[in-house]
Amino acid sequence: MKTFTFRKGGIHPPQCKNTAEMPITPAPQAPLLTLLLSQSIGAPSKPVVKPGDKVAAGQPIAEPGGFVGAWVHSPCAGTVKKIETVRTPQGYPAEALTIERDPQSTEVFSYPPMNPADASSEDLVARVREAGIVGLGGATFPTSVKLTPPKGMTPRCVILNGAECEPYLTCDDRLMREHAPEIAEGAFCLMRAVGVRHCYIGIEDNKPEAIAAMREAASQYSGMEVCVLRAKYPQGGEKQLIAAILGREVPSGALPVSVGAVVDNVATAFAVQQAVVLGKPLTGRVLTITGEGALNPGNYYVELGTPLTSLLQTDERVDKIIGGGPMMGRAMSNLDTPTTKGLSGVLTMCLGSMPDIQPCIRCGACYSACPMGLEPMLLARQSENSDWEYAARSGVMDCIECGSCAYTCPSNRRLLDWIRYSKTQVRKLKS
Amino acid sequence: MSQELIISGSPHIHTRDSVDRRMWNVVIALLPALAVALWVFGLSALWITLLAVGACMATEWIIERYCFRRPCTLTNGSAIITGLLLAFNLPNILPWWMVIIGAVVAIGIGKMSFGGLGCNIWNPALVGRVFLLLSFPAAMTTWDPAVSSGLMQAVHTGASGVDAETGATLLATLKNSGHAIDMSRVDWLTLGIGDMNGSLGEVGSLAILIGLVWMLITRVITWHIPVAVLGSAALLSWATGANPGLELLAGGLMLGAVFMATDYVTSPMTHWGQIIYGVLIGVLTIIIRRWGAYPEGVSFAILLGNSVTPLINKYCRPRRFGMRKIRKEVAA
Structure with missing residues (x-):
């Protein structure tokens, strides 16, 4: 059988797909949902409801802030409590709508169903x-x-x-x-x-x-x-x-x-x-809870805005929690944060200690690993030297931030951190 | 859950590979050649090796401790490799103080003066060897008369006017006799095993190949550099009428191609660059051996190859994803 792949670079990290045999189960419903207004790339959404308003499950509660933006819907029927500033998983402040669930209400909002075969x-x-x-x-x-x-x-x-x-x-x-x-x-x-x-x-x-x-x-x-x-x-x-x-x-x-x-x-x-x-707006998603420190690993259907504290049970040793996968996910600074549309998994890690960073021995492992044909070691060095123009010429903006270079580096150098920094600086230089 | 969560940029997992693992695998790969050296040269080989390794480690420790004031880096094994390779490049009857000078130059000037591991331009062991060769040419080319096997006897008597008792290496004999020795007298098996005179580590060609296989299996190196060096040297020696097998097995070419040209720090990054670099070393080696003043040219060839590595890195870059298409569209 023919299998397809890309030609250059790539790595084979251990797969660790421990939860692959666990069926999707609905996560417990939280009494209070916190919906971030910026859950997508682009302008943050603008609320179309006020605190105190009653909302139905699936009712739109915030409209897109621009062409590149998205509607946000309430996952449950209930009352809008407040619009406040909360912390994102990375610790930055962000606007959010809080909705208190009304367990009695069965009110559901949906769009008229369409037949895709004859819709324009x-x-x-x-x-x-x-x-x-x-x-x-x-x-x-x-x-x-x-x-x-x-x-x-x-x-x-x-x-x-x-x-x-x-x-x-x-x-x-x-x-x-x-x-x-x-x-x-x-x-x-x-x-x-x-x-x-x-x-x-x-x-x-x-x-x-x-x-x-x-x-x-x-x-x-x-x-x-x-x-x-x-x-x-x-x-x-x-x-x-x-x-x-x-x-x-x-x-x-x-x-x-x-x-x-x-x-x-x-x-x-x-x-x-x-x-x-079915006419159902996006109000939930499937996410994987996994990692060696998770006491409740599995695949869950989660309503958007569910606080991670109610979703995740971790053991004592956990010292790193990642939103997403281990290669491209982002480390979280706190768990008092809700799930969002982009959160595909919560990975708990027990690292203990970090390995030392050693000098680059120019082995070329990052060159072979880079799927974009870039020179990660060179890009990182340009970044260390603040040589943004050289970095731009070397194609730093082509980097897809997959992390293959930093994964494969025998000296454990933080190549991608330097390259990311370089990208933000080059972006600044261009604007 | 712990109170403090670790925050860092992605990726959050890391390969189990490390500098230490790679370096220690090179040390393991060097052991078969060391065993051959002990078998051929006896305890004097062990003495030279221990002296070189000890002096290299001591030099590195002193410089790290008192000049750089950095944590000790001896555990990564790179100083041990330099010491082993330096010893492999010396005759077994070299005076002990010359070995120490070689080690101090190799580590002190060849490596630490550039800033330590990863910063040097030339292979440190070869810097030490070439320093000794130029400073003490006689001592560096005087071989142990006690070591003269049946192979050497045969070849030496075959080459007219050469005295077997000086204990010259095969390549020196070749050079002195104007490449006019009787090839039918060469016993290839003995040549491969390494029962002959020469520097400590260069004699055991088969042992070096075992080391190469180990490094390829453990993915410490790729095939590109050794194959390019050995292939181009064999091709050029064949084209100039010499016996390629003899060129590969009789001198330091095997040791250089497998262990010294492949040094990460001083070789190019991309596979294409590595092939160009390897071919350059192979060709230079044969040119020096045939037309140069020395019977042996691998050290000089590798140091010259090291010197052009930054240039090769500049021009042999990986092909960037999505770049060819752009050029095509611009042309169209």
Whole structure:
């Protein structure tokens, strides 16, 4: 069987998909939900309700702050308590709406269901927008914006990202195993919305059950095909996925649609299906709780805004908690923070101590690992020397921050930290 | 849960690979060649090796402690490798104080003067060896007369006018006799095992190849540099009418190609760069051996290769993702 992959670089971290056999279960419902107003890339959303208002489950409570922005909906019926400033997982202040659940109320708000086969492209995109759907792989880019390509660019296919190359995370795997028909229908909605006839579903070969389930579901639609990918990190990186499936490289600094591809996560496709066919806005997601310090590992369907303290039980030794996977996730400074649309997993780690940083021995491991063909050691050194112009010329902005370089470095140098710093400085220099 | 959570940038996991692991695997890979040296040269080989390793470690410790005032870095094994490689490049009857001078120059000037591990331009062991070779040319090319195997006897009597009792190396004999020795007298098995005269570590070619296989299995190095060095040297010696097998097995080329040209710090980063660098070393070695003043040219060739490494790094860069397409579109 042919397996697809990208050509240059990549690493093979231990997979640690310990929760792969645990079915998705609904997480306990919290009495108080805190919904951040900036859960996606772009302008923060603006509240359309006031404290004291009664809301139904699924009712829109905040509108997009701009073209690149997203609606936010209440996951439960209840009362808007207050609009206040809370701390994000990284400790920064952010505006949030607090909703107190009303267990008696069964009021549900939903949009009129649509039939994707005869709905127009504009209607489908509008529905994706009003349902507040953003990229659920972690980037949280508003999906409706992705579905409206810039003028002069014609998409030729939709690619569904089911690679889930991050170690530990299993939420997409479980979703594909348990909800394959819905995902395929969501993919069909996306194909209709973009106006293309082909859809490729990329899944790494370490998920045979998901591949089988998606194959069967995809066979119901013409032009939809499952592509088996070789398990290699960062196979689920947008550019790597396109290179693996289409054999084309997205040019430096360009959008994926410039090679004709619109890439969406399988979880996003599921949310699109729910919004289009059932009229349900995005009010929850599947996330994986995992890691050696988690007492309740598993895959959970979680309402947005559920506080992590009520979701996660950890043991004594945990000294690092990560939102997302171990390669690209972000360390959290506190747990008094709610789940968001972009949170695909909570990883608990018991590190004890950090290994020493040693001098670079110029072994070239980072060169071989970089999937973008960059020179991480050189970029890091330019960053240490504050040579931003040289860094820009060396392609620092092409870095996808996958972390393969820092993972593979035998001297344990924090290459990606330096490169990230360099990117912010180059961005400043350009503006 | 602990009170304080660790905050750091991604990635949050790390390979089990480390500098220490790589360096100690090189030390393990050097052991077969050391065993051959002990077998051929006896206890004098052990004495030279211990002296070189000890002097290298002492030099590094003193400089780290009193000049740099940094924590001790001896545990990463790199000073031990330098000491072993320096010893492998010396004759077994070298006076003890010359060994110490070589070690101090190797670590002190070759490595620490640039800032320590990862900063040096040239392979430290070779800096030490070449310093000794230029300072004490006689001592560095005087070989133990006690070591003269059947192989050497055969070749020496074959080459007219060469006295077997001086205990010259095979390559020196070749050079002095104008490459006119009787190849039919060369016993390839003895040559491969290393029962002949020469520097400590260069004689056991098969043992060095075992070390190479170990380093390839443990992924300490890739095949590019050794294959490029040995391949280009064999090709050029064949093209100039010499016996490629003899060039590879009889001198320090095997040791240089496997253990010294592959030094991370002083070799290029990309695979293509490594191949260019390897070919350069192989070609220079044969040129020096054939037309230069020395019977042996590997050390000079590797040091010259080290010197052009920054240039190779500048021009042999990895192909950036998504760059070829842009050029095509601009052209179209």
